[in-house]
Amino acid sequence: xxxxxxxxxxxxxxxxxxxxxxxxxxxxxxxxxxxxxxxxxxxxxxxxxxxxxx
Numbered sequence: 580x581x582x583x584x585x586x587x588x589x590x591x592x593x594x595x596x597x598x599x600x601x602x603x604x605x606x607x608x609x610x611x612x613x614x615x616x617x618x619x620x621x622x623x624x625x626x627x628x629x630x631x632x633x
Contacts (some may be wrong), residue, residue: 580621580622580623582618582621582623582628583614583617583618585611585614585625585628586607586610586611586614587628588605588607589607590604
């Protein structure tokens, strides 16, 4: 099955630590949730993919 790749987690140094809203990590979390929904809709288990068990 041809599934989309998960978003790339930002490096910790990419967060400035000033509690921005939204933070770059918020963007990542949102992208990851959208990716998981898409993968589930395609009939795959996103958690297994993230753990490398696909």
